[in-house]
Amino acid sequence: MSSVSGVGGVGGVGGGGFSLPLMEGVKGSSEFDRILTKAVDGVDGTLKDSDAVAKNFAAGKVENPHEVMIRLEEANLTLQWTLQVRNKVVDAYNEMMRMSV
Amino acid sequence: MDMFRSMDVSGSGMTAQRKWMDVSAENLANARTTRAANGQPYRAKSVAFSQVLESAGADRPGVVVEGGVQVSGIQEDQSPFIQVHDPGHPDADVNGDVLMPNVNPVLEMTNLSAASRAYEANIAAFNAGKGMFLKALEIGKGQ
Numbered sequence: 001m002s003s004v005s006g007v008g009g010v011g012g013v014g015g016g017g018f019s020l021p022l023m024e025g026v027k028g029s030s031e032f033d034r035i036l037t038k039a040v041d042g043v044d045g046t047l048k049d050s051d052a053v054a055k056n057f058a059a060g061k062v063e064n065p066h067e068v069m070i071r072l073e074e075a076n077l078t079l080q081w082t083l084q085v086r087n088k089v090v091d092a093y094n095e096m097m098r099m100s101v
Numbered sequence: 102m103d104m105f106r107s108m109d110v111s112g113s114g115m116t117a118q119r120k121w122m123d124v125s126a127e128n129l130a131n132a133r134t135t136r137a138a139n140g141q142p143y144r145a146k147s148v149a150f151s152q153v154l155e156s157a158g159a160d161r162p163g164v165v166v167e168g169g170v171q172v173s174g175i176q177e178d179q180s181p182f183i184q185v186h187d188p189g190h191p192d193a194d195v196n197g198d199v200l201m202p203n204v205n206p207v208l209e210m211t212n213l214s215a216a217s218r219a220y221e222a223n224i225a226a227f228n229a230g231k232g233m234f235l236k237a238l239e240i241g242k243g244q
Binding site for chain 1: 105108109111112115116119224227231234235238
């Protein structure tokens with residue numbers, strides 16, 4: 001039922017006041033919301049880490065250059081991962097909006 | 102983040118190999134140093150590695166990661182110094198003999214090569230992990 005909770009999450013974001021009988025089980029913040037919030041928090045943390053490491057590197061406080069590259073690469077990959085999740089959610093939303101009623 | 106564990110492990114490997122290279126460079130630089138600690142000739146140093154069994158706290162994320170490697174210690178080579186006859190040397194004894202460091206330059210050059218190749222191997226492992234992650238992002242594409 002993850003796709004249904006996904007729709008619930010998107011509906012919440014879009015200010016959706018729609019309630020289908022199917023969605024009565026999804027109350028308040030859905031599991032999908034929590035997963036997404038946690039993921040975004042994680043990405044935020046990784047980006048801040050890479051920022052701090054880059055600043056330290058510029059200030060000459062880093063002894064291993066590969067540490068900087070690894071942090072930057074991790075931040076880059078988490079960002080790509082988030083964009084991919086975003087794309088999937090938007091795709092699902094668009095699919096729903098295209099539905100003829 | 103846990104999904105980057107292999108990358109952090111590779112990073113710890115790179116740090117360890119760099120330390121190995123530092124020590125080899127120190128040995129080579131001091132191959133003819135006759136006055137080191139206690140006025141004795143320089144003693145060749147070697148590094149020992151150990152596996153990290155527990156990740157460090159949140160203050161050093163990714164630096165000391167479980168399953169990675171760390172330098173557990175740097176030992177001094179206790180083999181005898183090399184005696185050279187050189188009466189003109191400032192540190193020569195009454196017989197004109199000088200004690201030279203027990204550094205073997207050939208061995209150090211080999212260590213330098215090994216450390217540099219091991220560093221590259223860690224980078225290759227890192228890139229393989231990155232490639233896997235990027236491939237995972239392509240799951241479901243092109244439907």
